[in-house]
Amino acid sequence: MMRTRRYVIPALFLSLLVMSGCLSLGKGTVTSTKMYVLRALDTAEKQNVSEELGDAIIGVGPVRLAAYLNRPQIITRVDDNQVRLAEFDWWAEPLEDGIPKALTENVSILLGSAKVIAAPWGGDLKIRYRVPVNVIRFDARFDGDAVLTVQWDVIDGQDVSLLTRMSTYRVHVAEHSYDAVVAAENRILEDFSRDVAKAIRGLMTR
Numbered sequence: 003m004m005r006t007r008r009y010v011i012p013a014l015f016l017s018l019l020v021m022s023g024c025l026s027l028g029k030g031t032v033t034s035t036k037m038y039v040l041r042a043l044d045t046a047e048k049q050n051v052s053e054e055l056g057d058a059i060i061g062v063g064p065v066r067l068a069a070y071l072n073r074p075q076i077i078t079r080v081d082d083n084q085v086r087l088a089e090f091d092w093w094a095e096p097l098e099d100g101i102p103k104a105l106t107e108n109v110s111i112l113l114g115s116a117k118v119i120a121a122p123w124g125g126d127l128k129i130r131y132r133v134p135v136n137v138i139r140f141d142a143r144f145d146g147d148a149v150l151t152v153q154w155d156v157i158d159g160q161d162v163s164l165l166t167r168m169s170t171y172r173v174h175v176a177e178h179s180y181d182a183v184v185a186a187e188n189r190i191l192e193d194f195s196r197d198v199a200k201a202i203r204g205l206m207t208r
Contacts (some may be wrong), residue, residue: 037094037183038076042107043192048114054206055115058130062109062198063121065102065135072098076180077141079149085141090178101137101191107193108131113202129207131164132157132190139170140187147172148186150194156201169194 035120071077074096075087093100102120123129135154142148149172156165171190176182 030047033090033094033161035090036180037092037178039094040100040104040184040191041188042104043111043195045111047113055113055203057117058126058206060109060113060114060115060118060202061123061127061129061132061134062106062118063102063134065098065105065121065137067101067137068100068139069144070139071140072096076183080139080185088180096142097137101140102135103120103189104188105135105195105198108138108192109199109202112196112199129159131159131205133198133202140184142183144175144178147174148183148190150187150190152194155200156205164205167197167201169197 005204041151068088070085073087075089076091078086078088080086085093106118106120110116119127121132121134133154133156139149139151149170151168151170153166153168155163155167157163160161170192173186173189173193175186
């Protein structure tokens with residue numbers, strides 16, 4: 003029993019070092035954890051609100067993620083069946099929060115409307131269209147592409163599905179770095195946001 007206890011404190015100490023984002027890897031070497039967030043589109047892309055959209059409220063979500071994405075580490079793909087978790091490159095917030103936030107901001111900018119909100123919303127709100135999203139894949143390969151695969155719908159205020167799509171987006175990862183991975187993942191999320199905004203505008207003009 004005493005032998006087991008000898009290893010408890012060192013193990014806990016190592017865990018605390020890793021969680022604090024600072025770990026010594028040999029004499030004079032310190033590696034800090036880099037934290038990343040998904041960013042929204044530049045407001046320069048903001049569009050004029052269409053007459054058809056007017057004061058309509060657009061709801062984004064709920065956004066559901068594949069289980070393998072529910073972790074702080076940035077994920078890269080080794081092959082079709084294997085993924086790798088980054089040791090010192092993490093998301094600053096859970097993707098289940100970061101993806102809906104960026105998607106909502108992007109769609110708001112692209113539609114030129116401040117009335118784009120993320121789920122959950124109050125039951126008394128009259129939502130013109132809502133866009134539930136299932137994120138099936140969101141990862142990248144250093145020697146290849148960042149890939150986003152989503153199944154998404156546009157549903158009207160009467161709970162009628164007007165559109166259902168399975169979409170895949172790819173952007174090449176420019177270099178072997180997590181900065182490049184995050185930049186590419188931002189771009190595929192932007193591409194998806196443009197398709198959502200385009201679909202809503204198209205439905206408005208029917």
